[in-house]
Amino acid sequence: MQTSQTSNVVAVPGKQKKPLKTRGNWKRMLALDAMLLPAVILTLIFAYIPMGGLVVAFQDFKPWLGFAKSEWVGLEHFQYLFSTPEYVQVIWNTLIIAAMKIIAGLIAPFTFALLLNEVRSSGFKRSVQTMVYLPHFLSWVILGGILLDMLSSDGLVNQALGALFGIDPIFFLGDGNWFRFVVVVSDVWKEFGFGAIVFLAALSGINPSLYEAAEVDGANRWQQTLSITIPAMIPITIVVGTLALGNVLNAGFDQIFNLYNALVMDKGDIIDTFVYRVGIVDGKFGFSTAVGLFKSIVGFVLIVAAYRLAYKLANYRIF
Amino acid sequence: MSGNYSYGHVATCEISLTSTSTMGEDTMAFTMKKTAASLLAGVMLTGLLAGCGQSKDSGDSDNTASSTEFYSAKFENGKYVEPVSITTVFPIGSNLKFKNGENIENNVHTRWAKDTLGIDIKYLWTVSDQNNAYQTKLRLMLTSKQEMPDIISFRGDQTLISDLIETGQFTDAGELFDKYASDTYKEAMAQDPDVWNPYIRDGKRMAIPLLDNAYNNDAVMYIREDWLKNVGMEAPKTIDELEAVMEAFTNGDPDKNGQKDTLALSIGFKNYLATWMSDAGWIFGMFGAMPNQWNENANGELVYGSIQPEMKPALAKLQDWMKKGYISQEAGLYDEVKASEAFTAGKAGIIVGPYWMTGWPLQDLKANVPGAEYKPYPLPAGPDGKIGRRGTSVNAGAVLINKDMKNKDAFFVYQNYLFDNWANPTDDGPFTKGFAEGYDYGVGPNGELYGEQDSDKIEGGWVDAIRYTLTYDGAIIPQLRINTLAKIANGEEAVTPYEKAMLRTIPEQIQAAKIVVDQKDSVMMNKFTGSPTKTQLSKGDMLEKLEKEVLNKIIYNKASVDEFDSFVEKYLSSGGEQFKKEVNEWYSSIKQ
Numbered sequence: 001m002q003t004s005q006t007s008n009v010v011a012v013p014g015k016q017k018k019p020l021k022t023r024g025n026w027k028r029m030l031a032l033d034a035m036l037l038p039a040v041i042l043t044l045i046f047a048y049i050p051m052g053g054l055v056v057a058f059q060d061f062k063p064w065l066g067f068a069k070s071e072w073v074g075l076e077h078f079q080y081l082f083s084t085p086e087y088v089q090v091i092w093n094t095l096i097i098a099a100m101k102i103i104a105g106l107i108a109p110f111t112f113a114l115l116l117n118e119v120r121s122s123g124f125k126r127s128v129q130t131m132v133y134l135p136h137f138l139s140w141v142i143l144g145g146i147l148l149d150m151l152s153s154d155g156l157v158n159q160a161l162g163a164l165f166g167i168d169p170i171f172f173l174g175d176g177n178w179f180r181f182v183v184v185v186s187d188v189w190k191e192f193g194f195g196a197i198v199f200l201a202a203l204s205g206i207n208p209s210l211y212e213a214a215e216v217d218g219a220n221r222w223q224q225t226l227s228i229t230i231p232a233m234i235p236i237t238i239v240v241g242t243l244a245l246g247n248v249l250n251a252g253f254d255q256i257f258n259l260y261n262a263l264v265m266d267k268g269d270i271i272d273t274f275v276y277r278v279g280i281v282d283g284k285f286g287f288s289t290a291v292g293l294f295k296s297i298v299g300f301v302l303i304v305a306a307y308r309l310a311y312k313l314a315n316y317r318i319f
Numbered sequence: 320m321s322g323n324y325s326y327g328h329v330a331t332c333e334i335s336l337t338s339t340s341t342m343g344e345d346t347m348a349f350t351m352k353k354t355a356a357s358l359l360a361g362v363m364l365t366g367l368l369a370g371c372g373q374s375k376d377s378g379d380s381d382n383t384a385s386s387t388e389f390y391s392a393k394f395e396n397g398k399y400v401e402p403v404s405i406t407t408v409f410p411i412g413s414n415l416k417f418k419n420g421e422n423i424e425n426n427v428h429t430r431w432a433k434d435t436l437g438i439d440i441k442y443l444w445t446v447s448d449q450n451n452a453y454q455t456k457l458r459l460m461l462t463s464k465q466e467m468p469d470i471i472s473f474r475g476d477q478t479l480i481s482d483l484i485e486t487g488q489f490t491d492a493g494e495l496f497d498k499y500a501s502d503t504y505k506e507a508m509a510q511d512p513d514v515w516n517p518y519i520r521d522g523k524r525m526a527i528p529l530l531d532n533a534y535n536n537d538a539v540m541y542i543r544e545d546w547l548k549n550v551g552m553e554a555p556k557t558i559d560e561l562e563a564v565m566e567a568f569t570n571g572d573p574d575k576n577g578q579k580d581t582l583a584l585s586i587g588f589k590n591y592l593a594t595w596m597s598d599a600g601w602i603f604g605m606f607g608a609m610p611n612q613w614n615e616n617a618n619g620e621l622v623y624g625s626i627q628p629e630m631k632p633a634l635a636k637l638q639d640w641m642k643k644g645y646i647s648q649e650a651g652l653y654d655e656v657k658a659s660e661a662f663t664a665g666k667a668g669i670i671v672g673p674y675w676m677t678g679w680p681l682q683d684l685k686a687n688v689p690g691a692e693y694k695p696y697p698l699p700a701g702p703d704g705k706i707g708r709r710g711t712s713v714n715a716g717a718v719l720i721n722k723d724m725k726n727k728d729a730f731f732v733y734q735n736y737l738f739d740n741w742a743n744p745t746d747d748g749p750f751t752k753g754f755a756e757g758y759d760y761g762v763g764p765n766g767e768l769y770g771e772q773d774s775d776k777i778e779g780g781w782v783d784a785i786r787y788t789l790t791y792d793g794a795i796i797p798q799l800r801i802n803t804l805a806k807i808a809n810g811e812e813a814v815t816p817y818e819k820a821m822l823r824t825i826p827e828q829i830q831a832a833k834i835v836v837d838q839k840d841s842v843m844m845n846k847f848t849g850s851p852t853k854t855q856l857s858k859g860d861m862l863e864k865l866e867k868e869v870l871n872k873i874i875y876n877k878a879s880v881d882e883f884d885s886f887v888e889k890y891l892s893s894g895g896e897q898f899k900k901e902v903n904e905w906y907s908s909i910k911q
Contacts, residue, residue: 063462064486086861148657153648154580173652174875261589261652262867263875269864278860282851283478 057290070286077290087274094270097251100184102244108192110237113199114229118221129200132193144258147186148173173259176267183259183268187252195240202236203229238310246303249295271295391726397736399437403726405733406468407789408460409445410453415786418758418779427755428787435749436736438729440789443468454479461486469724472790474529474716477517481850483719484518484525490722493524499731504738507796511713516909517848518717526717529790533797536595536673536711537842539834540699541681543668544692546573554696558605558636561699565645568668583645585667587658592870593624593709596672597658601698603633604707604843610870612709612845613902621846621906623899625866626887632702634883637874651871656680665691671698673711674801674831681827695831697838710844713797718790730789737794741785744816751816754793758784804832849909852901858894865890 052067057077059070081087112132119125135143150156151172158169172178206228214224253272260268271291279288310316393400409423417426423445432438443466446452454476460467467488473480483489493515500508507530508514518526542554547564550571555561565583567573573581586599591611593600603610608629613621624630640646647653647661659680661667665688670676674695684691700706720727744750752768753760761769761777774781785793803821808829813819821829851859869886872878891899 062485063458063482066462066464080857084861086864145657148649148652152652169648171648174648262864262871263651263877265864265868274860282856282859283482284856287857 054289054293056286057293059286061286061289063285073286077287078294080287081291081294089266090269090271090274091249093267094249094251094272097180097183097256097268097270098248100180101187101251102241102248104184104188105191105195105244106237106241108188109195109199110233112192113196113203113233114225116196116200117203117229118225129193129196133197134193135190136194138190140252140254140258143186143190144255147182147259151182173261174263176264179260179264179268183252183255187255198236198240199233202233206232235316238313238316242303242306242310242316245306246299248302249298389728390732391728394732397732398435399726399729399732402433402437402439403729404439404441405470405724405726405729405789406441406443407470407472408443408453408457408468409789410448411445412448412786414783416780416782418782423787426787427758427784431755432733436729436732438733451475457483467721467723469721470718470730470789471721472529472716472718474791477848478851480518480526480717480719484520488721488723489525489719490724490727491523491525492518492527492718492720495720495727495731496524496527499728499735501731501735501739503742503796504731504735504794507738507742507794510797513844513846513848514712514714517714517850519909526719528714529716529718529792530795530797531713531715531792532795532800533713534711534801534835534839534842535675535713536709537835537839538598538601538671538698538708539674539695539831539838540601540669540671540697541662541676541693541695541831543573543665544694545690546668549573549575554694555699556697557700558702565640565669566643569643569645573668574665580666582647582661582667584640584669585658585661586646586650586671587653587655588650588871588874589652589654589657594655595711596655596676597653598655598671598709599637600709601671601707602637603630604709604841605699605701605705606630606633607701607703607705607707608633609707609709609843612843613847614843615846621899621902623895623902624843625870626890626895630870631880631883634870634873635880638876638880641874642876651875663687674804674828674835677825677828677831693827695827695834697834698841706838706841707843708838708841710842712845712848714848716791733789734794737788737790738796742794742796743799746816754784758782801832801836804829805836808833846906847902849902849905852898852905854894854898854901858898862890862894862898865893 055067056070058072058074059067060073061067061070116125116128119128152158153169153171157172161167162169170178172182210228211224214228219227249271251270251272253270253276256268256270257273257276260273275288275291278284278291390399392403411423415423417423421427424442429440432440444456446456453473457471457473457479459465461482467486471483473483496505496508508528510533514528514530515524518524518528542564546568547554550564550567550573552564552567553560555564568581568583570579572579585597587597588594588599593603593609593611600609600611603624606629608624608627610625610630612624614624614627616622637646641648641650647658647667650658655672659670659672659676662670663680663683665684670681677695681693684693698706698708718730720730724730740748741750741754752762753770756762757777757779759771759782761773761781763769763776769776769781771781771783799817800821803818804824807813807818807821807824813822824832865886869878869882873880873883
């Protein structure tokens with residue numbers, strides 16, 4: 001189960017397992033397995049058993065008839081989903097917004113962590129870190145309201161742009177292209193501080209003797225960054241990227257739902273907001289479950305593919 | 320007063336519901352939530368433990384026996400001799416407060432029901448009603464085939480009521496109503512003949528509507544009185560006068576601060592053009608249209624307001640107003656409450672909304688802008704003298720009665736008593752001062768009456784005990800409130816306890832109520848109140864999205880008004896035609 005190569009510079013914690021003696025150890029194993037049991041049971045109850053509800057995706061589900069008696073419609077919901085241009089547009093919107101978020105959400109914390117790592121004063125470093133990850137804890141309901149004010153035609157942002165560059169007010173939340181931009185930038189702003197924690201942890205795990213050796217060899221800060229810091233961060237970057245890929249069809253319901261409006265529907269409506277309206281507001285459970293199932297399958301395939309890739313390219317394994 | 324805030328509650332609930340339901344990063348969490356929960360509750364609990372005990376036909380023998388007598392149990396002096404029971408379920412809303420260590424199962428209301436009427440109210444379950452928890456729990460009860468309580472009262476989502484009726488677990492409530500309801504109750508119900516419509520199935524009235532105050536969300540126009548004085552104008556009566564006032568409010572510096580920082584009109588149509596506050600529906604009403612609802616045309620047919628040709632000139636007006644800066648560029652981004660902020664912050668001169676806006680949020684205006692004055696005015700007339708406003712239904716929800724309920728008359732005994740004594744109390748009735756002393760009123764040492772304002776003088780604080788009732792508000796006679804207010808506005812003397820209580824209303828609110836009543840001929844009601852049709856379910860979201868997108872683009876001048884015609888064509892061809900057919904099938908099934 002384990003790889004013999006441990007040539008990686010950074011050791012991901014918990015990676016190196018000691019070979020277990022199979023004999024005489026079963027008692028200890030039993031205790032450990034027993035400790036695992038509650039988690040396994042909970043996962044079974046709350047993650048696996050409810051998957052049975054997915055049959056709804058193939059039914060014209062009526063709550064009062066239940067699973068057993070609702071009419072079976074096969075793939076009708078899926079056919080409908082892909083044959084209607086509006087829905088295909090929704091899928092595209094989701095992909096575009098999510099892809100931009102994933103890329104920007106990887107670059108921003110990575111760069112930030114690198115920069116913060118170069119700061120010498122630890123007090124400054126800590127206070128900056130705390131400040132940038134605070135927005136992560138704000139809900140989009142609140143942030144949505146703040147953004148609505150800040151980005152209005154006479155709001156802070158437009159006033160600043162007007163005063164500094166003489167630009168006419170931009171209708172940020174009422175223009176489809178600007179809307180996508182706002183969604184991505186505000187999401188990155190909210191999450192990059194929190195995302196940087198992982199990278200900072202990886203940075204602190206780099207063996208200081210490497211830098212000492214590099215200094216002896218006459219490498220300057222920039223060369224050290226290129227040859228030691230960045231290579232050491234590649235594995236964790238791949239991990240973060242891999243996990244993020246599973247979210248490629250999650251463009252962020254809370255955020256979009258609180259910001260979107262009829263003017264940006266054509267570019268801003270995503271699968272989740274769509275499912276909310278159809279499934280919860282209109283009560284079409286079968287159809288919305290079908291859309292959800294489609295989303296899950298795509299997410300699952302992508303995670304598996306990315307995981308394979310990560311193994312091939314970076315020799316990274318989670319299990 | 321608190322009834323007025325209900326819309327605010329609905330709005331916040333919706334937001335918080337959605338934010339919590341997507342907290343998990345799990346890609347499936349969103350759509351799985353409901354199915355997961357129902358499967359769990361259904362399969363795991365009922366299925367395994369209760370062993371599928373659906374066929375519960377045990378109690379019918381004593382039901383039939385009572386047909387000879389009027390009441391199902393011995394009844395003397397307005398009271399059951401041996402207490403009969405009503406089982407129910409109940410949401411504990413945030414406006415529900417308890418005192419003296421009471422709870423919903425045991426409080427002044429349950430004791431009253433038992434002592435006065437001989438009715439023992441039992442709650443199968445109650446739930447703190449946040450994030451639509453009551454609705455969710457009812458849905459779970461539905462999917463998991465739990466035993467239904469004797470009565471369910473529910474306010475909100477129409478489809479849930481439809482689904483509950485669909486189970487076949489509930490009885491023909493209309494028949495019972497005709498037999499047991501008192502005259503006051505029947506008269507109150509008759510004030511709006513359409514009120515039963517949503518609950519009619521095959522000609523049977525399957526649920527009893529919960530009545531709300533009539534015209535509760537019907538619009539009046541509020542104008543800043545001091546701005547009118549500053550620009551030297553009168554309140555507008557026609558659309559031309561209105562445009563002149565709007566021009567002055569936008570460019571004539573009505574707030575005298577030397578800056579061009581004012582808006583004429585505050586509307587917010589993120590949700591709907593015709594809506595409950597910061598409304599724009601009346602603009603369409605001036606041209607004889609009313610979007611977002613089904614209106615009856617000259618042929619007695621129902622037609623969807625948003626696609627009628629009368630929309631075009633109104634849309635052109637809105638487009639023009641947006642260009643001229645009369646309305647905010649953010650109008651399409653703001654919901655009803657957000658849009659009202661421009662008015663309460665003293666940045667907009669006109670807002671249209673219900674008469675109770677005077678209590679909230681317009682109360683904020685005086686705090687934000689010292690010396691600000693506003694007054695309610697009638698809605699102005701369009702080019703042909705038309706005035707139209709969005710009508711609001713008096714139907715707030717419904718009560719369903721279980722067909723297996725043992726003493727079905729008990730609910731009516733209960734409700735009759737409240738209609739006869741609470742809805743419009745008499746001078747010597749049991750509820751003249753309030754529901755219960757020490758709860759929603761107190762009496763001082765010299766006989767003075769303490770109300771909500773004197774909460775500190777009532778031991779343990781003022782508590783609105785009527786909210787404990789099975790129907791949430793006790794009993795409401797729809798037109799009583801607004802008519803009483805109008806009467807007071809006309810200077811008539813307050814005689815009954817109800818009228819005296821209404822005297823304490825804010826003066827602006829009394830005026831606004833009078834205007835609402837004066838303009839009642841301009842009401843345009845949504846005539847389609849049935850459960851969602853087949854096409855609505857399959858294409859509804861797409862059609863609504865199409866409508867919103869195109870209408871918004873026209874108002875924002877991103878599309879010309881002429882695109883309205885191609886929109887109507889597209890709307891009809893992508894399901895609108897079929898939708899209309901289904902709606903009219905429903906309508907003719909109701910009208911017979």
